[in-house]
Amino acid sequence: MPPRTDREQLSSSKTGHGRRLTQTDREEIAYLKRLGKSMTVIATAIGFDKSTISRELARNTTGGQYRATTAQAESDKRTRAAQAKPAKLAVNSRLRAEVERRLELKQSPEQIANRLPLDFPDDPEMRVSHETIYTSLYVQGRGALRKDLAGHLRTGRAVRKPRAQARTRGDGRTHPLRNVVSISERPPCVEDRAVPGHWEGDLIMGAGNASAIGTLVERATGFLCLLHLPGDHTAPTVAAAMCEQMAKLPETLRLTLTWDRGSEMTNHAQIASATGLDIYFADPGSPWQRGSNENTNGLLRQYFPKSTDLSLWGPGYLEQVAIEMNNRPRKRLGWRTPAESLDQLLSEHDKPGAALTG
Template sequence: MARPPWPREARKAFWREVAAGSSTENAAAAVGVSRAVGYRWLAASGGVMPPRQVREGPPVSPRPQGRRLSSVDREEIAHLHRSGMSLGEIADAVGFHKSTISRELRRNLSGTRYRGSTAQQLAEARACEGRHKQAKLAVNTRLRAEVERRLGNNDSPEQIANRLRLDFPEDPEMRVSHETIYTSIYVQGRGALRKDLAGHLRTGRAVRKPRAQRRAAKSDGGSPLRNVVSISERPPEVEDRAVPGHWEGDLIMGSGNTSAIGTLVERATGFVVLLHLPGDHTAVTMQTAICEQMARLPETLRQTLTWDRGSEMTNHAQIAAATGLVIYFADPGSPWQRGSTENTNGLLRQYFPKGSDLSLWGPGFLEQVALQMNNRPRKRLDWRTPAEALDALLSEHDKPPGVALTG
């Protein structure tokens, strides 16, 4: 009695495994057929993967970013190219982008024939030639002198590379990429430029930080802020809440992080001020909002402000100059260092639920919410309200114009 044919789905699954890079034996085992059956399917197709099977099923996972074609990849490309597959089909099967396959064939075709072993030899020869090629800035002394002069004037490599095109439009020898300039400063054995010029770069580092570390720094709390004063330098009197006038600030974010409301909390009393941020929460908008609200308070209540390291505080120096505040910044990923705002923001979510569009609320509504918050009895104030506590602190001063303390 003849064995019934294998289900069509099993064949499809087999070819998907092959397209994903599995060997014939592994692909057969993955779909539950013997190795002999797998080789029989391969032979029946003429040793070529049916194009329609490449397109069916889930997409093949792309190769890791930055991976180069190997000798095995090139042999596979040669086999698929001989079979008449299109560039897109070859790219799907091998797991590289279509443009990579196109460039590989264009570089290494001999007539209409592409051989994997020959292509590998040519690729290795090009790589070797590149390793031993003299750096452009080492050969072109005129270009090197111009780049060094501009670096000495504190121009960045990107500025230099682009200005050279404008300043020497008819001279192709006066061209260099910004990456070549960085390489000539930082990379041992390629250092055509004076090492002391590294001190004129924005970072001032003598060694360039690896790209992986730069990405990690951003994901681990890296910040665009400059010249910040760390929370570790904040006076002890701020920590024990004994002296008024010390504030914490933060943002409540809306849906998609496209809208926000700023929060300011006075540490001694828990008094809340909400910042209306129309349209955006950029550094300029934040600067305007903080300066306007702080101008309504007496000088005695403008001592310090503690914030996280978000880009909205890029203009912290201008804010400090306008308000008289000394601004401190919490450590990255340490929300507990600003416990007052963290607690307040949790209470404010009653009015501004997560995922809502915060741009819908105008300054009048924000003032009403702040009024309600400031008239809630607080246990840590012996059940007085923040407004009452602040009112007592301001008893020797005029009340700030426009700020509602009590209902």
């Protein structure tokens, strides 16, 4: 892998559990806090000590609100300020020489950092963290130590392997999604379908699972939105398409979303932060928990047959399909269309929204 930048290296530098808070961590904190979770629950879900979460919230909560983007911007500012300072090993030649000598003896950075206070108990200048040693060895522009010394480490690597890289099972699949909120915690009001704004979502797959189209179905009315996923259906692509689609809808229609546990929803915390949706996940192997979406996906196969290349269909065609589906009379709606039913519900609840009849 190529060497990482200062910012990438420092963002994964060690804290109580091995790295600093990242943008993704902060978005998950904001999401869980908005759901009313305690600091203990958030800390367990994110994988940090409770004290770290407490400091983060105290430092970056303004007017009762914690915003991930603001918190990350402040963190980046502090990081830039720290980077502007001369590296400790660069300015302290005696300390640098001692660290290099011990690295040549194949002592690890952790062993060196913890042994120095014992060997120099009365000399506070002979102190350095093991992370500073790693940074000096691996980060471009911060390297006070000789680069060849990296070869004396147990790994022998010339570049450092990221701690937080995605791990996979033996069959190549990624581990389950992090910090999901189960459908069992979804508010009871979602079940009665009386209020619009609660969605179910999934992907319909093309031949060989090489292409996909995202489907979003509003539970109360069956109103359908389709997500154009050009090129791939990875988590970043799905997140971008979903955020773009939800931005077209009034805020009152962005309440909850229930999805299955596919890897395409890895960025669910970012989606929740950007759209305002509370996102819940169905139990594994339980498609009936998203019955509205499953039924609609079956109807969509009239337009998008199985074992075909779904990437051939552009956004214009997807929009036309959604319009046709939203203007089909439905038995459960008293033969009204989803578009008519949604407009009526919005009107009954005195909530502003553009006409959605297409």
